[in-house]
């Protein structure tokens with residue numbers, strides 16, 4: 001499904017090599033110290049960092065030369081995931097079919113909002129929410145967008161242990177049931193223990 005094939009990445013003086021095969025439904029947890037290159041790998045898959053050599057294949061198709069907007073990838077950044085002038089509901093809708101989710105897609109969003117306890121926040125502006133509330137809503141949008149590859153950079157960092165567990169189980173079920181793949185960066189070993197089909201340590 002996702003093949004990262006003898007990929008070489010360069011930033012300044014630093015170089016990384018990655019080689020990874022991820023099957024449909026699998027979740028790869030990426031760990032490593034600060035500055036070890038976790039976000040750099042996600043940026044390369046998403047198209048924000050050109051690759052020095054090697055390839056990135058999604059369902060057999062090479063994507064490493066495509067611009068970010070043409071890649072079959074949904075990316076949850078560590079921060080700045082919402083337009084400040086739009087309500088949360090409008091922000092969520094922007095993740096689907098140019099702002100027009102199907103009724104089935106929107107139903108999935110609403111079910112996830114109930115599970116992650118954010119339904120009452122949908123009409124608010126992003127600036128009126130806490131960091132943990134914003135993070136759950138951004139996670140819902142990133143995971144439910146119909147993209148084969150989901151990239152999540154520390155998606156639970158602002159959540160308490162209970163919510164972290166609920167969100168992790170929900171994420172795992174969504175990825176497995178939809179046959180997509182996820183690459184998830186975390187600093188917590190507990191996330192790796194609970195979620196990783198593969199563990200990549202940088």
Ligand SMILES: Nc1ncnc2c1ncn2[C@@H]1O[C@H](COP(=O)(O)OP(=O)(O)OP(=O)(O)O)[C@@H](O)[C@H]1O
Pocket residue numbers: 011012014032033034035036037038039040041
């Ligand atoms: N634009 C850039 N030019 C040169 N070096 C960079 C650039 N961006 C990041 N780096 C360096 O590349 C290395 C990897 O950064 P990266 O953000 O991938 O680390 P990380 O593992 O995600 O760290 P953290 O856990 O702190 O988020 C770091 O040493 C960083 O200083």
